[in-house]
Amino acid sequence: MKKWICAGLALVVLWLAVVWAGSRYLIAYALTPDRTLLDKNASAWSDLRGDYPWIAPWLDSLEASGGLRDTTITAPDGARLHALYAEAPRPTRRTAVVVHGYTDCAVRMLMIGYLYHHDMGYNILLPDLRYHGASDGEAIGMGWHDRLDVLRWIGVADERFGGRTRQVVHGISMGAATTMMVSGEELPPCVRCFVEDCGYTSVWDEFRKELREQFSLPAFPLLHAASSLCGMKYGWSFREASALDRVARCRLPMLFIHGDADTFVPTRMVYPLYEAKRGEKDLWIVPGAAHATSYRDRPEEYTRRVEEFVGRYVGTE
Template structure:
């Protein structure tokens, strides 16, 4: 009887160990899948080819920047030693108006050149386009989903006056993960020259987005896999999915913000923008774009998008 009970205990222990090992292995896979994807915005030539094909109206502008050597590179170093890269372009005519433009998940600064065109060519602004960690020409060992990136973007914000002059008035504009980063930045203490924000299809929190993807792609519930993955992320990267919350950050933001989201977005679901907009104190504005999926509002409605941004942003940069 004792031998039988002992065998049952040993068998149960082995099963438990295998379950724990499988859970940890699955969580490590999920974290690598999410934060270290193969397509992480390192293909600079492919990114430029994509922009030329998708936004043909900006091609003459890109070519003119290259011909005149107006598209410049700059590097800074983060406090943890990461070397960070950004492109910048001065306005066609001297101005204080400046845009800091933040790219999305697995993208890079090049893949935000359409928004660069909007501000530089259409509105006549200086533009600064950082590569976030693990993308473009910026170093790093993982995508940080906007949470650690918010500190890097603030460092770029602090660098902007050294590039464009100390009297700048600036907007921060992000798309997708860049929009979440923008909202995460908005809840921090910022220089007075940051006047407003534009977020286009950003998520409420990393937890909400990963929970949605886990269910949609892998057909799995949040418990227990996402909880263990979050714990491992905390150990590896120093942050967790719940604290990486754009929703909590916009609650603290008192500067103006324009929210943009396609009403057919099923990657960052449209319901998220309503929660974000409701949480944000005034002043604020919302444009839910009909018939548009994820991150394609400018592509599908370039003139209207430009007009909405112009009307919102210039009112705050002029004063």
């Protein structure tokens, strides 16, 4: 009998060790990829010109004039955070804070910067989230703690562009989830509305989908263990980081955009998000668009829809 008990205990210990090792791998894989692979600033300019050729003259003009500038802030934990910003072609209080996605950077969101700055005449500010671009950070935060940094950047934008600004926060992918997480916080009066483009319902839901598709594994027990490990290492859990919960608290207008061919953040995720949002809102399902390609595929319609929605709340002057 003792041998069977010892064998059983050994199997339990082995199982726990495998789960623990697997959860450590998952955390490293998802939240701390090689930073040299994320440093896309050097190549991002040429990538933008290739993917969005119509914005090339605007990029050249900004670079030649020095109109696109860098700024940094220091977060309460000492992390140095970076952003790009540009004043509008003509003085205005209208301002857009534009938030990038997973493993991207501020430079690679300049196509949305073009939409607001060139087409709509807004001031723009584009932060690098933690562990991305030129910002510090020990790991990718998937939008959860990033929401507090974006709140700080909203204040920086208000001060930088003369105070009494009227702001929209616009995010894509992880940046869209961050935007929705921001929307549930106590907000300064300068924030007037939000645009989220292909954001996920929660980190748990997104990682569960990736675990199944990439590794053919169920959520239990690996995702539970990885979420607990994330809490111990970084102070947040996968279920806690819920855009769905936060968007339900949002009282400002929000435009939801999602491609109907999105498989990375499945299109089905946008519907519970839209339903959870109270008050003024709109939804655009983009025919044929894959993940984060709605603007690239339909730039004119994307611009028109954003301008019509945002203009109602930010104004025209």
